[in-house]
Amino acid sequence: MGKNQDISKFLIRAQEEERKKIARELHDEVGQTLTAIKINLEILKRKLPPDLIPYIEESISLIDKSIEQIRDISLNLRPSLLDNLGLKSALRWYIEKQKEKSGIDIEYILDFEGESFSSDHSIVIFRIIQESLTNIIRHSKAKRVLLNIKENDEELVINIIDDGIGIDVEGVWQEVKEGRALGILGIKERVELLQGSLEIESEKGKGTKIKVILPLR
Ligand SMILES: Nc1ncnc2c1ncn2[C@@H]1O[C@H](COP(=O)(O)OP(=O)(O)O)[C@@H](O)[C@H]1O
Numbered sequence: 001m002g003k004n005q006d007i008s009k010f011l012i013r014a015q016e017e018e019r020k021k022i023a024r025e026l027h028d029e030v031g032q033t034l035t036a037i038k039i040n041l042e043i044l045k046r047k048l049p050p051d052l053i054p055y056i057e058e059s060i061s062l063i064d065k066s067i068e069q070i071r072d073i074s075l076n077l078r079p080s081l082l083d084n085l086g087l088k089s090a091l092r093w094y095i096e097k098q099k100e101k102s103g104i105d106i107e108y109i110l111d112f113e114g115e116s117f118s119s120d121h122s123i124v125i126f127r128i129i130q131e132s133l134t135n136i137i138r139h140s141k142a143k144r145v146l147l148n149i150k151e152n153d154e155e156l157v158i159n160i161i162d163d164g165i166g167i168d169v170e171g172v173w174q175e176v177k178e179g180r181a182l183g184i185l186g187i188k189e190r191v192e193l194l195q196g197s198l199e200i201e202s203e204k205g206k207g208t209k210i211k212v213i214l215p216l217r
């Protein structure tokens, strides 16, 4: 493996470590503080004259919202599920959450064991799904998504198919070259570091298919 690839691998690991740290601090520190403020407000609420109560109630619901936002941000930065329960549960949780949020019909098959995957592999697979689904929700106007991850003898095959507006494949590769399509560039770099391949197929108006093959051994 070349020197540049060593550096990329190092940088991606460093970025993942940093994300993990920020996620934990956000969740543990800021989350705790907000919860403490909320408890204080609940106590105050009982002592206040009735005309002030709506203000406290509004503040409490703003805090609830912030607590939820912080949980979402830290889960997206680094799902602790990935470390605690493993790739499959983390993916299931993530997909269900996106499904619920977007209203898109996401059908998925997670046909792999995963216990033997290196943590580099698990993170890359999770990031691929995360970026692809985010793209679908943000850009595609799709109604349906089929997501299939299948483990064969020596490799993992990931297919993510949507029925949205489609993508100008050559245009996107050009953007990747120029360092503009950062999401797809991120997928490509991570996949190549694991000696895998990324293919994008699309026809205008007929949706998009992302195919990733990752060698496992
Ligand atoms: N599933 C999709 N359907 C339609 N267009 C897509 C899809 N995925 C990506 N794109 C297009 O490819 C571009 C590049 O994607 P990406 O690199 O993730 O950048 P970003 O999401 O930040 O715009 C997007 O701006 C969008 O135009």
Ligand SMILES: [Mg+2]
Binding pocket: 131, 134, 135, 183, 184
């Ligand atoms: Mg994107």
